[in-house]
Amino acid sequence: MSHDHDDASKPEYMRRIRSFVLREGRMTPAQQRAFDDHWARFGIDYAGTPQDFGERFGRTAPLVLEIGFGNGEALAWASEHDLERNFIGVEVHGPGVGRLMNALAARDARNVRLYKHDAVEVLEHEIPEGSLAEARIWFPDPWHKKRHNKRRIIQPEFVALLASRMAPNGLLHLATDWQPYAEHMLDVMEAAPAWRNAIGAGQYAEKPDWRIETHFERRGLKLGHGVWDLLYRT
Numbered sequence: 001m002s003h004d005h006d007d008a009s010k011p012e013y014m015r016r017i018r019s020f021v022l023r024e025g026r027m028t029p030a031q032q033r034a035f036d037d038h039w040a041r042f043g044i045d046y047a048g049t050p051q052d053f054g055e056r057f058g059r060t061a062p063l064v065l066e067i068g069f070g071n072g073e074a075l076a077w078a079s080e081h082d083l084e085r086n087f088i089g090v091e092v093h094g095p096g097v098g099r100l101m102n103a104l105a106a107r108d109a110r111n112v113r114l115y116k117h118d119a120v121e122v123l124e125h126e127i128p129e130g131s132l133a134e135a136r137i138w139f140p141d142p143w144h145k146k147r148h149n150k151r152r153i154i155q156p157e158f159v160a161l162l163a164s165r166m167a168p169n170g171l172l173h174l175a176t177d178w179q180p181y182a183e184h185m186l187d188v189m190e191a192a193p194a195w196r197n198a199i200g201a202g203q204y205a206e207k208p209d210w211r212i213e214t215h216f217e218r219r220g221l222k223l224g225h226g227v228w229d230l231l232y233r234t
């Protein structure tokens with residue numbers, strides 16, 4: 001039996017196959033300062049209980065979740081150009097979280113809160129059912145090798161969990177530069193009972209203008225990859 005095989009005798013956190021492997025690079029002094037100076041304002045410490053986001057933001061507004069925001073350039077841009085909505089970002093990579101907090105602090109952003117934690121656990125335990133207007137997962141780790149495909153975050157159980165956290169008619173926006181992952185996403189989403197393709201069954205979407213080009217997208221394009229967007233509603 002492989003070490004990450006399901007094993008009912010182990011506690012839940014040891015059984016789950018995670019979508020990331022943390023290879024935490026050193027934080028630069030600026031990134032460390034970001035945690036010292038800005039975490040109290042932008043950060044949410046994972047507690048494992050459902051959050052009252054209206055209270056967190058001091059206002060009720062449609063809630064947008066971005067999972068795996070990387071260095072946060074897309075989230076910084078989106079929150080600046082969409083001031084009427086509240087944004088939650090979830091990322092496990094500390095330097096990226098620090099970098100985004102510096103960008104948010106520089107323009108005194110009020111509509112963004114961040115978790116530095118596994119998004120699957122955040123969804124499961126902190127995001128209330130029916131609370132998300134939109135969820136974005138842009139350029140998730142493709143886990144190219146066949147034996148690693150099971151680490152891809154887009155899986156039937158995960159998209160069912162996500163659907164339960166969406167408000168009625170909630171939007172899920174996926175993007176990838178890796179064609180086999182795009183095909184996998186399409187297969188999983190078309191088969192998911194709680195989701196319907198917003199463009200038409202089995203179709204990819206044109207890139208919507210609310211998604212700006214990110215670091216990983218630029219890297220993919222340089223390597224000659226295409227880009228696939230997928231839009232689904234609950």
Ligand SMILES: C[S@@+](CC[C@H](N)C(=O)[O-])C[C@H]1O[C@@H](n2cnc3c(N)ncnc32)[C@H](O)[C@@H]1O
Pocket residue numbers: 019020067068069070071090091092093096117118119120138139140141142153214215216217
């Ligand atoms: C390939 S990068 C893409 C980053 C960014 N979206 C972009 O387009 O530049 C994928 C990111 O997802 C994060 N990630 C993967 N699994 C995650 C999880 N379960 N919870 C939170 N973040 C996760 C990784 O740390 C990584 O930064």
